[in-house]
Amino acid sequence: MRILVVEDEPTLCEQLAAGVREAGYAVDVARNGLDAHFMGDAEPFDAVVLDLGLPQMDGLTVLKKWRAAGRVMPVLILTARDNWHEKVAGIDAGADDYLTKPFHMEELLARLRALIRRAGGHASAELVCGPLTLDTRSNRVTVAGRALALTSHEYRVLAYLMHHPGEAVSRSDLVEHIYAQDFDRDSNTVEVFIGRLRKKLPPGLIETVRGMGYRLVSPQ
């Protein structure tokens, strides 16, 4: 899962990025409206945390441009102005939820999880696929009730597959959703992560789709 964090205040931006990264997501950061618009338009993010008061292009405009261009990723807006006028304007511009500053990091993460889950059509905080269970609140994966030890990249690959069960996910898709933009990407590493996951998981859960990529299948 890859998240775009847009905030112009440097300290808050770092805190946000650190908090979201700690929760197991790949994080990209934009410090102004123009960068944010460009990145959101070019990269496939799974969710965006968007501050409204931005230099160069304000957050609402960025959001409207994304929506006009058909970008449908869930967007959580951060606003200092705690009034319904602004909230309604934000929702009407295409936001999925809002959070008023100052906020608790736990609440922001909870809202973010809910947004990503809703976007994938999942009703519960726990994603289940056969014997696999992913608790999005604690980032814990269990196999038939037994906790699974995963590195952060392994977790991201598996989490992305579990958000899209039964779908063929291409290698480049995985790369785009597990790495931040500034990370040194190499699609061969995806094969390494898949290989390690197959060893840790019951056999047959991750299929290779020839010429396409991978698919998470439930044995039932």
Added chain:
Amino acid sequence: MIPATLRGSLRFRLLLGTLFWIAASLVVAAWGLGNLFRQHVESQFHAQLKTHLDQLTAQLALDDAGRPTLATSLSDPRFNRPLGGLYWQIDRLAGTGAPAAPAVMRSRSLWDQVLRVPADTPATGDVHQHRIVGPDGAMLGMVERSVTINAQRLRLIVGADENLMREPVTRFNEELWLALGLLGLGLALAALVQVFVGLAPLRKLRDALGRVRSGETQRMEGDFPVEIMPLVGEFNTVLAQNADVVERARTQAGNLAHALKTPLSVLANAAAGTDDALARLVASQVESARKQVDYHLSRAQAAATARLPGVRTGVGPVVDGLLRAMRRIHAERNLDLRVRPIPANLAFRGEEQDLQEMLGNLLDNACKWAAGRVEIGAGIEDDRLVIRVDDDGKGIVAAQRQATLRRGVRADEQVPGSGLGLAIVDDLARMYGGAIVLADSPLGGLQAILTLPAVP
């Protein structure tokens, strides 16, 4: 005394002034015309007397016995009618030749009377005028001249009843007053119409102002006379400036919020990383600062707004916008959010942002507490806008309802929220002269009843 209400009336003042001048001009005109006519009649009267005197003089002769006689009688028949009002008489004056004798000859009209003429001896050729008492006691206008024929000095006198001249003057005056009276009445009516027609734009001005006051229009609209147009323009400028000031105040309040809250976020997040006494202190103080900022900003914004005239907000669109937001924000809860039909022209007399703030908080509360259903309805009751928000949650016990409207008090600490929502609604409603009341809902939970000024 003129009652104060009339003294203060522009119409009354204009009418009073106009009527006074009409009356004064008519009186002066009547007096002047009457005088002119009287003088004219008088001079004609005397001219006629003089003509008769000339005729008498021309007909005067002495008979063989030396007594005065008339060659032919005078032409005016009134000289022959007894006491007919027109008289002549010839006196012999003392002096040369014969002894003085009054009325040696006189008109038939004098009958047996003699005109008693003041002693006067006008020089030959002069004509003198006198007023004397006539035979029947009436005043006579009289002219006399003296002539000398064969050494006899004779005084020729012609007199006429002054009533002969008064009669046309009286008749003229009667008709004059009647005519001027009618003219005055017509002018007064015209003045009345002029004042009412001329001041009609003032009434229009008042109506236009009333529409601004009631929130029907934002500025004064309509065509006004050139004398009033600058006033309307100035007033509209003041209205626009007011709106501008309010908008600036809002923007500044918003900017202040932004400027304060971003550092507060940084502080809160920094403190959240550790769990010592300092971190806890920072966290609690940040929360307290945030509440203070929210509360006072919302009040400052509302205070600026409540005094702005001519603002109206349609209720329907605000409710629709908020419901869109609620459906998105509370999507997790799968609530059944319903609106009872809202009349299309239903409007709140106040700022859109304030209505959004009040309804937003009420709806948000209802969505947080509802078990599955929230309903909102709005309408006019007793000329007030009444909005009801219902939920099917567990409600608030009657004893606690009043307390939840107070600042910072929450009925339950488990559902996220600042606890300020209802207090802000209460404050805003009061600023608009409205109220928020909590009651039992027919849905089983809480019903919030918001009463606000409506646009008629």
